[in-house]
Amino acid sequence: MQTSFTPEQLKDPDTRESNGILRTCVHCGFCTATCPTFVLLGDELDSPRGRIYLIKDMLESGRPATAEVVKHVDRCLSCLSCMTTCPSGVHYMHLVDHARRYIEETYERPWPERMLRRMLGMVLPYPARFRAALLGARLGRPFGGLIPGASMTGQRLRAMLGLAPGAVPPPSPMQHPQVHKAKGERRGRVALLTGCAQQVLAPSINEATIRLLTRMGIEVVITREQGCCGALSHHMGHHDPAMRLARANIAAWSREIEGEGEGLDAVVINASGCGTTVKDYGHMFREEPAPWKQRAEKVAALAMDISEVLTKSATPPRARRPA
Ligand code: SF4
Numbered sequence: 001m002q003t004s005f006t007p008e009q010l011k012d013p014d015t016r017e018s019n020g021i022l023r024t025c026v027h028c029g030f031c032t033a034t035c036p037t038f039v040l041l042g043d044e045l046d047s048p049r050g051r052i053y054l055i056k057d058m059l060e061s062g063r064p065a066t067a068e069v070v071k072h073v074d075r076c077l078s079c080l081s082c083m084t085t086c087p088s089g090v091h092y093m094h095l096v097d098h099a100r101r102y103i104e105e106t107y108e109r110p111w112p113e114r115m116l117r118r119m120l121g122m123v124l125p126y127p128a129r130f131r132a133a134l135l136g137a138r139l140g141r142p143f144g145g146l147i148p149g150a151s152m153t154g155q156r157l158r159a160m161l162g163l164a165p166g167a168v169p170p171p172s173p174m175q176h177p178q179v180h181k182a183k184g185e186r187r188g189r190v191a192l193l194t195g196c197a198q199q200v201l202a203p204s205i206n207e208a209t210i211r212l213l214t215r216m217g218i219e220v221v222i223t224r225e226q227g228c229c230g231a232l233s234h235h236m237g238h239h240d241p242a243m244r245l246a247r248a249n250i251a252a253w254s255r256e257i258e259g260e261g262e263g264l265d266a267v268v269i270n271a272s273g274c275g276t277t278v279k280d281y282g283h284m285f286r287e288e289p290a291p292w293k294q295r296a297e298k299v300a301a302l303a304m305d306i307s308e309v310l311t312k313s314a315t316p317p318r319a320r321r322p323a
């Protein structure tokens with residue numbers, strides 16, 4: 001595939017990388033069969049190959065994003081199913097992340113959509129705000145019919161009200177900053193990403209993770225000042241907020257890694273989308289000055305999904321806590 005980025009465009013590290021990614025797509029179409037949006041909608045432009053074509057055209061021409069490109073890139077779920085299918089090793093994730101940032105910088109969405117996206121970015125990553133919003137949604141649900149349903153934004157707002165759970169579990173004290181001691185002999189020490197929306201909607205997931213790890217003899221640290229991994233903002237193309245959230249996590253875990261604490265064997269994540277983002281911190285911070293670039297690389301190298309911890313551990317969890 002020939003690409004024709006201008007020398008000016010190629011100064012941008014993201015564009016340089018996208019150029020490389022675009023070159024590796026051989027248009028074989030293997031990815032289409034595993035793409036849920038293509039399977040559902042049957043439109044080539046809602047397949048990975050179609051989106052790569054649209055992104056290539058947008059970046060090569062240097063033109064601002066069009067409504068058509070935005071529609072098809074917005075429909076991508078970032079499930080990354082296409083990446084495990086691709087025989088050519090196309091790094092679709094980095095490509096679509098770059099495209100989303102480019103869209104935010106060059107395309108003006110209708111104002112209700114801009115407001116909705118801004119509101120999501122200001123609420124979802126922050127557990128206290130998200131909890132308050134869920135309680136508000138519960139109270140507001142009977143009035144959902146008053147939201148005008150003609151526009152896409154109105155339909156989305158109604159759908160969100162419909163999705164709000166009927167009851168929100170109380171906050172779990174296990175998720176507060178603290179050290180959960182290993183049961184029996186200590187075999188390892190990890191930090192747990194307690195996250196944002198999940199800790200409000202289903203705190204039992206973090207609680208179960210902590211119980212499981214400590215029973216395996218692994219000490220679990222919940223660090224101060226960690227929070228959302230940044231994926232939500234990153235996937236909306238909101239670069240600065242995403243970097244701010246990621247930086248806070250990197251700072252929190254680096255304090256443990258570099259001396260304030262007792263070191264870490266891993267950073268454990270129990271939400272796969274968050275894990276994908278934390279593992280990509282090295283890439284997100286690749287152009288940042290020292291020590292952030294190095295810290296981000298270190299954190300990314302330590303990031304492990306809870307399932308990886310279990311499969312790699314030589315010590316199966318004990319069924320019962322020791323007396
Ligand atoms: S499978 Fe990979 S190489 Fe083939 S069309 Fe999809 S992205 Fe391109």
Ligand code: SF4
Nearest residue numbers: 035076077079080082
């Ligand atoms: S990441 Fe997007 S393009 Fe790839 S399979 Fe999922 S929905 Fe399709």
